[in-house]
Amino acid sequence: MRPGKTRFAPSPTGFIHLGNARTALFNRLAGERFLLRIEDTDRERCRTEYVAALIEDLQWLGIDWDEGPHSAAPDDYFQSRRQAIYDRYYACLEQAGSAYPCFCSPEELAQIRARQRAAGQPPRYPGTCARLSPEEVEARLARGLKSTLRFRVPPGRQITFDDLIRGPQAFRSDDIGDFIIRRADGTPAFLFCNAVDDALMAVTHVLRGEDHLANTPRQLLILEALRLTPPRYGHLPLILGDDGAPLSKRNGSRSIRELRQQGYLPLAVVNLLARLGHHYREEALLTLAELSEGFDLAAIGKSPARFDPQQLDYWQKQAVHAADDAILWDWLDEATRTLIPAPCRSEFLSLVRSNCLFPKEARHWAEILFGDAGKPDPDARRVLEQTPAEFFQAALEAARRHPEDYQAFVTELKTLTGVKGKRLFQPLRAALSGRLDGPELERLYRLPGPGRVQTRLARWITHRC
Numbered sequence: 001m002r003p004g005k006t007r008f009a010p011s012p013t014g015f016i017h018l019g020n021a022r023t024a025l026f027n028r029l030a031g032e033r034f035l036l037r038i039e040d041t042d043r044e045r046c047r048t049e050y051v052a053a054l055i056e057d058l059q060w061l062g063i064d065w066d067e068g069p070h071s072a073a074p075d076d077y078f079q080s081r082r083q084a085i086y087d088r089y090y091a092c093l094e095q096a097g098s099a100y101p102c103f104c105s106p107e108e109l110a111q112i113r114a115r116q117r118a119a120g121q122p123p124r125y126p127g128t129c130a131r132l133s134p135e136e137v138e139a140r141l142a143r144g145l146k147s148t149l150r151f152r153v154p155p156g157r158q159i160t161f162d163d164l165i166r167g168p169q170a171f172r173s174d175d176i177g178d179f180i181i182r183r184a185d186g187t188p189a190f191l192f193c194n195a196v197d198d199a200l201m202a203v204t205h206v207l208r209g210e211d212h213l214a215n216t217p218r219q220l221l222i223l224e225a226l227r228l229t230p231p232r233y234g235h236l237p238l239i240l241g242d243d244g245a246p247l248s249k250r251n252g253s254r255s256i257r258e259l260r261q262q263g264y265l266p267l268a269v270v271n272l273l274a275r276l277g278h279h280y281r282e283e284a285l286l287t288l289a290e291l292s293e294g295f296d297l298a299a300i301g302k303s304p305a306r307f308d309p310q311q312l313d314y315w316q317k318q319a320v321h322a323a324d325d326a327i328l329w330d331w332l333d334e335a336t337r338t339l340i341p342a343p344c345r346s347e348f349l350s351l352v353r354s355n356c357l358f359p360k361e362a363r364h365w366a367e368i369l370f371g372d373a374g375k376p377d378p379d380a381r382r383v384l385e386q387t388p389a390e391f392f393q394a395a396l397e398a399a400r401r402h403p404e405d406y407q408a409f410v411t412e413l414k415t416l417t418g419v420k421g422k423r424l425f426q427p428l429r430a431a432l433s434g435r436l437d438g439p440e441l442e443r444l445y446r447l448p449g450p451g452r453v454q455t456r457l458a459r460w461i462t463h464r465c
């Protein structure tokens, strides 16, 4: 059965990268309903421009949401605007004795951790403030001491859950120290607001990176103490970069923004991501609706996936090939669009489909076809030098006689020169485009128009390199 409601809950601390985007995509593909929640509680690292950027990047990828910013009540989906809700739940936990204020300073905590490490123990809060009496707490607060709020982890418990990807998981509560759920400045810690919001927003399934696996037992304890229903969790292997380290916003790796600026099409990126750690039977380029149709939690792999730029280029090729005229036209840069005469637009786009991976390549061909062909490259120059002027003289005559009919032009040129095959096509290609590779010769003849074609052929009658 399909998961009911899934979500993506990024923190706006940088541009989203391929790892974040795959998490968003898997959730969007898996669920009946998909929710976007902005986890912007870290005042130091979160920036409003990153919120705008992540919304723009998700929309560019075609990952839309049923609930989230832009919904009827957008405030509900920004954690920075939900403090009153969190405060109510903090009060519940404190009243039940499941949370207590902690006055330990960051310096004291660092010293405790250092001592534990030196003794070969895992760093864990030793419970210094767990046993403070209400009077002691009052007295410290009256002195103006700042406190965090810690969750009191129940001792001797086994916390188990069935991970959607990794199967049964078990943790001992005795291995988990009491942890902070509210920072000293009053803002909620990730573990707390993330778990509470999933429950309050009725999220049924959470797919997230396995960097969160250790958080899950803690979040299950919080939700249990609050009598809230937890979602089912699935922890995805992280996507690694070229250096073997997980992609991270902190190191600015492989951002969606950068790929977009490089000219990748969203469908290429989405087809790559959908297959990074998920197996599809269908090997062809798929639309988002088709990707969603074929998505299966059981087909998610357990090993880390490495980003492979060659794979992305493979999907880019498929996406460019499949793109319709409107998409390709928008994808070209402004300078390219202005070069292309309106009657040639559709044919130029066909040329782009079979010859270009990126807008800059389309621009290159637009400049060759509709601008000044420029200097031939060394290979084309060699061919031009080896071809006698008479060949171009004959080509010019044939072009004048058949300015609109490429087939008739070639037939006539063969007759006039007795040359055929490579010896005919290479010098023509070199004269018309300055290259020996590229689009079909017929397009190089038709698209620039008779005037340009004849000028280019005439140039090689008189002009020897």
Ligand SMILES: Nc1ncnc2c1ncn2[C@@H]1O[C@H](COP(=O)(O)OP(=O)(O)OP(=O)(O)O)[C@@H](O)[C@H]1O
Residues within 6 Å of the ligand: 009, 010, 011, 012, 013, 014, 018, 019, 020, 021, 022, 023, 207, 208, 209, 210, 211, 212, 236, 237, 238, 239, 240, 246, 247, 248, 249, 250, 251
């Ligand atoms: N390299 C990665 N591969 C796959 N998923 C990832 C990767 N990095 C983060 N995620 C997932 O993306 C989601 C959003 O995470 P978050 O906004 O915290 O991004 P982040 O890249 O971890 O940021 P930061 O670098 O600030 O810690 C989470 O589910 C997280 O597990």
